[in-house]
Amino acid sequence: MKGKRVIAGILLVGILALTLTGCKNTDSSKKETEKPVITLGSDNYPPYNYLNEDGVPTGIDVELATEAFKRMGYQVNVVQIDWEDKKELVEKGDIDCIMGCFSMEGRLDDYRWAGPYIASRQVVAVNESSDIYKLSDLEGKNLAVQSTTKPEGIFLNHTDERIPKLGNLISLGHRELIYTFLGKGYVDAVAAHEESIVQYMKDYDASFRILDEPLMITGIGVAFAKNDDRGICEQMEQTLEEMRQDGTTLKIVGKYLDDPEKYLEVDALGY
Template sequence: MKGRRIIAGMLLVGILITSFTGCSESVHQKKEKNKPTITLGSDSYPPYNYLNEDGIPTGIDVDLATEAFERMGYQVDVVQINWEKKKELVESGEIDCIMGCFSMEGRLDEYRWAGPYISSRQVVAVNENSDIYELKDLEGKNVAVQSTTKPEGIFLKRTDERIPKLANLISLGHRELIYSFLGKGYVDAVAAHEESIVQYMKDYDTNFRILEEPLMTVGIGVAFAKNDDRGICEELDQILEEMRQDGTSLKIIGKYLDDPEKYLEVDGFEY
């Protein structure tokens, strides 16, 4: 009889522990659920933002945003957007901000910015057997870029005297297409962020040659609508700088890119 009482008591204790544990988890889940959400818009742009094997957004910008907004008391919802409509989406409030290796250069008056938090080189890549070695060799050539990106503006405006007149500038909606056009010989060169080109070569086991002379070195930032007066942008700017100083950004970037220190050299930008 005594043995039965001991067993019954142990069962009761087990039930109570389970009950309390369940309550604790429910409270935690409720707390997470009640956190305000920041909707971050980006397109697929490895290694900054892309879907992993499980279909979950990952990459440099995803990890940086998750950590930064967590420190600010928010959770992040990363959504894939039509990159050409990014300005319209952030101004309508459908997304809170744009973060996808987004160059601040030439766009300072269009958005409210947090950053720069990373520096990046805009470069030109060609096939390995190409006779193009310098920017001047692009004269009369066909070049592919992703539409609404900084390289598109560089070649269209030609305010830099180093940029020659092309035969054709082909603007494509998706990042992957520009590399397919180059690989198939439809164009002579492509222009994009250096990290994106390196990542594509790694992902698809292909080789392009990147010209030593860059188009431009730019600062990467997070863009909010110009009339966004919630103060989130300004707080995020401070948190991203805090992460750069405390080593968090270095650790995150190092997961995806070699020599991560060079990407954090942003003090020279006067934004």
């Protein structure tokens, strides 16, 4: 009988331990799901935001946003949006913010901004056999951009004397299409963030040549509606800066881009 009592006691202790552990994990999970949700809008733009093999959003911006909002006491819901509708969506409150390699240049008065947290080069790419080597060589040529992006604005507005008059500017709704048009020879060149072009070449084993002369160097930020007075934008600004200072941003960017230090040189951008 004494032996049975010992065994029963051990079983009872084990059951209690499992029960207490289970309660602890449940409480922790409950606390996590009880955090308020920030809905972040972006489109498919590797390496900043894209779906992995399991269909889960990932990338530089997804990881930065997840960490930043976690520190702020929020959980993040990343949703794919039509990039052309981004301003309307954030102003209507369908999303809380826009974060998808979003250039601040020329848009400072359109949104409330947190950033810049990354510096990015807007560049032109051509096929390797192309006779285009500098921006002036684009005179009379056909160039493709993703619609509503910064390169589209640069070529439409002609405020930079370095930018020649094109033959045609082709604006396409999705990032991948501009590279398809270039690869098939439908256009002579494309313009986009350098990181996006490099990522496309890696993903699809494509060979494009990026011009040495950039269209511009711009700051990447998180955009909130202009009338958003909740204080989240300001808190996000502070948190992103803390992450840059403590090395978190460098570590995340380094997972996706070579020479990550150069992308964090944002102080000289003058925003």
